[in-house]
Amino acid sequence: MVKTEKHGGAPTQGKIWIDLDNSPHVPFFAPIIEELERRGYSVVLTVRDCFQVRDLANLFHLTYKRVGHHSGKNKILKLAGLFFRALRMAPPILGEKPDLALSHGSRAQLLLSAALGIPSITMFDYEFSKVWAIIHPTWVMVPDVIPHTAIKFDKHRILKYPGIKEDVYVPRFKPDPGIKTRLGLNGEELLITIRPPANEAHYHNPQSDELYHEVVSFMSNQPKIKLILLPRNQKQAHSARKAWPTLFSTGKIFIPDEVVDGLNLIWHSDLVISGGGTMNREAAALGVPVYSIFRGKIGSVDEYLAKDHRLVLIESVQDVQTKIILAPRDRTAKPNNGSSAALQSIVDQIVAIMESKCQVSHHKVQ
Numbered sequence: 001m002v003k004t005e006k007h008g009g010a011p012t013q014g015k016i017w018i019d020l021d022n023s024p025h026v027p028f029f030a031p032i033i034e035e036l037e038r039r040g041y042s043v044v045l046t047v048r049d050c051f052q053v054r055d056l057a058n059l060f061h062l063t064y065k066r067v068g069h070h071s072g073k074n075k076i077l078k079l080a081g082l083f084f085r086a087l088r089m090a091p092p093i094l095g096e097k098p099d100l101a102l103s104h105g106s107r108a109q110l111l112l113s114a115a116l117g118i119p120s121i122t123m124f125d126y127e128f129s130k131v132w133a134i135i136h137p138t139w140v141m142v143p144d145v146i147p148h149t150a151i152k153f154d155k156h157r158i159l160k161y162p163g164i165k166e167d168v169y170v171p172r173f174k175p176d177p178g179i180k181t182r183l184g185l186n187g188e189e190l191l192i193t194i195r196p197p198a199n200e201a202h203y204h205n206p207q208s209d210e211l212y213h214e215v216v217s218f219m220s221n222q223p224k225i226k227l228i229l230l231p232r233n234q235k236q237a238h239s240a241r242k243a244w245p246t247l248f249s250t251g252k253i254f255i256p257d258e259v260v261d262g263l264n265l266i267w268h269s270d271l272v273i274s275g276g277g278t279m280n281r282e283a284a285a286l287g288v289p290v291y292s293i294f295r296g297k298i299g300s301v302d303e304y305l306a307k308d309h310r311l312v313l314i315e316s317v318q319d320v321q322t323k324i325i326l327a328p329r330d331r332t333a334k335p336n337n338g339s340s341a342a343l344q345s346i347v348d349q350i351v352a353i354m355e356s357k358c359q360v361s362h363h364k365v366q
Contacts, residue, residue, distance in 0.1 A: 013039065013040040013041045013354065013355075014041055014042070014099040014100070014354045015041070015042045015043075015044060015096060015097065015098045015099050015100075016036060016041055016042070016043050016044070016098060016099065016100045016101075016102055016350070016354070017043075017044045017045075017046070017093060017096065017098035017100070017101045017102065017109070017113075017118070018032075018033065018043055018044070018045050018046075018102050018103060019045075019046045019047075019048075019089075019101070019102075019103045019106040019108065019109040020045065020046070020047045020048065020053055020057065020064070020103075020106075021047075021048040021050075021053065021103070021105075021106045021107075021108065021109075022048075022050075022053060022104075022105075023052050023053050023056055023232075023278075024104075024165075024278035025053070025103075025104045026053060026056040026057055026059075026060055026062070027056070027060070027169045027262070027263070028104060028165055028166075028168055028169055029104070030060045030062065030169065031168060031169050031172055031343055032168065032343065032346060032347060032350075033045070033062070035343060035344075035347045036347060036350065036351075039347070039351060041351075041354065044065075044092075044093070044096045044098055045057075045062060045063060045064040045065065046064060046065050046066075046067050046089055046092070046093075046109075047062075047064040047065070047066050047067070048067065048085065048106075048108075049066050050233070052232075052259055054066060055258075055259040056259060059259055059261070065092050067085060067088050067089045067092070082107050082108055082111065083111070085108040086108040086109075086111040086112040086115075089108060089109070089112050090112060090115075090116070093112060093116065093118075094116070098118060099118075099119075099354060100118065100119055100120070100121065100350070100353065100354060101113035101118045101119070101120040101121070102120070102121045102123070102350065103120075103121075103122060103123065104122075104123045104124065104165075105122060105123065105124050105129060106122075110122060110135055110137055111135060113137075114135045114136075119138040119139075119353070120137040120138050120139070121137060121138065121139045121140070121141055121159070121350065121353070122137035122139075122140050122141075123140070123141045123142070123165075124140065124142060125142060125143050125146070125164065125165045125277070125281075125299070125301050126277060126299040126301070127142070127146050127150040127151060127299055127300060128296070128297040128299060136153070138157065139157045139158070139159055139353070140153050140157065140158055140159065141158075141159040141160070141161065141346065141349065142158070142159075142160055142161075143160065143161060143162075143163065143164050143165065143300075143301055143342075144160040144161065144162055144163075145164070145300050145301055145304045146160075146299070146300040146301065147300065150300060159349050161342050161345040161346050161349070162341050162342055162345055163341065163342040164281055164284075164285065164301050164304075164305075164342070165278075165281065165301075165342075166278070166281045166282050166284075166285040167285060167341070167342040167343075168340075168342045168343045168346065169263075169343075170263065170282065170285040170286060171340050171343070173263045173264075173267070173286070175264060175267050175268070176261070176264050177268070179260065179261070179264050179265060179268055180268060182260075183228070183254070183256060183260070184254075185226065185268075188224070189224045189225060189226040190222075190224055190225045190226065190270050190326060190327075190328060191226050191228065191268065191269045191270050192219060192225060192226070192227050192228070192269060192270060192271055192272070192273060193228045193230065193265055193266060193269040193271075193272045193273070193274075193279075194212075194215065194216070194227055194228065194229050194230065194272075194273050194274065195230045195232075195272075195273075195274035195275060195276050195279045196212050196229070196230075196231055196232065196236050196240070196275055197209055197212055197275030197276065197293065197294065197295075198232060198275065198276055199236070205294075205295040205296045207295040208275045208293055208294055208295045208296075210317065211275075211293035211295065211314055211316075211317065211320065212275055212293055213243070214317045214320045215273050215293060215314075215320055215324075216243075216244060216247070216253070218320050218321060218324075220244070220247050220252060220253075222326060225252070225326070226251075226252070226254065227247075227252060227253045227254065228254055228255075228256070228265065228269070229253055229254065229255050230255075230256070230262075230265075230279075231255065232276075237255055240253070240255070241255075262279065262282060263282055263286065266279065266282055266283050266286055266288055267286055267288065267331070268331070269283075269288060269329075270289070270326075270327070270328050270329045271288065271289040271290065271291065271324070271325075271326075271329065272288055272289070272290040272291070273290070273291045273292075273293060273314075273324070274290070274291075274292060274293065274294075275292075275293045275294050276294065277292075277294060277299070277301070277302065280292045280294070280302070280305075280311055281301065281302075281305065281311075283311075284305045284310040284311050287310075288329065289312075289325065289329065290310075290311055290312070291311075291312045291313075291314050291323065291324055292311055292312070292313050292314060293314045295315070298313065312324075
């Protein structure tokens with residue numbers, strides 16, 4: 001492979017463009033970026049300014065180019081925003097000339113990389129997500145618990161890694177007890193972290209909202225409970241304050257004023273209830289009791305965690321009252337960090353592609 005240049009002039013093994021367009025992508029890609037750079041590769045990072053992606057990128061001290069924002073729930077605006085963001089990314093990416101595009105389901109990156117002839121890897125851990133419609137990535141990469149039969153793609157272009165996405169970065173986690181002081185927690189109450197459903201996502205099921213409201217209603221009647229609410233945007237935060245003004249005024253529900261380390265908050269919680277997959281799986285990876293109120297199609301990863309009793313699926317209003325166990329968690333043990341096998345597998349496969357000159361330089365997107 002022809003080596004590219006870093007800003008300081010030193011040659012690198014090649015250049016990889018990573019696009020972060022949702023908040024879970026930041027902690028996921030941080031160790032991947034670090035490992036790729038350690039192996040001599042240059043990384044170009046673009047960030048979509050939505051869902052606290054930019055704030056998290058700053059928290060992780062990442063260097064990036066900010067391009068685009070969320071376009072709302074309207075399908076026409078979503079489509080227009082997709083093309084507009086891809087168009088805005090074109091000048092900096094043309095200037096960088098990356099050898100490979102990598103993302104966890106970025107449609108804008110997929111669109112632009114196809115238009116520019118840049119080979120691409122699209123990662124996902126939910127087989128029902130509609131990452132591509134007409135334009136296909138060069139490769140897809142998924143956790144090995146997702147069967148080939150669930151992926152409508154050329155089986156020779158499917159890459160897999162062991163474990164789940166959260167296994168990539170959870171092994172690096174170190175608890176910081178200072179979060180209690182920063183959030184004003186006294187440690188005497190049962191701490192429950194709640195993540196509302198992604199109600200602007202294309203896969204959203206209104207039943208998730210029903211379960212979310214039932215959870216808050218049920219928890220509000222329980223003594224000595226503190227609810228930490230992590231809304232996805234200001235709109236969700238405003239809706240929550242409007243729906244439960246008394247709970248906010250009495251401090252029963254609390255929204256952090258600034259971005260917090262999600263893993264650290266999960267670790268210091270007694271249990272987690274979430275309408276989104278990432279926080280559920282982060283809790284499962286850390287060994288923290290977790291309940292899912294996601295009511296879309298259940299993917300292979302969540303089915304695997306549920307069968308392994310690491311995740312409880314809340315499927316009805318009745319389940320909220322009968323399945324959720326309100327009990328303090330023993331935090332004397334160390335976090336269930338596991339190994340870095342997932343990280344090493346992902347990076348090894350990216351490097352193998354980068355080292356294959358015929359694939360990276362001459363392969364055309366089908």
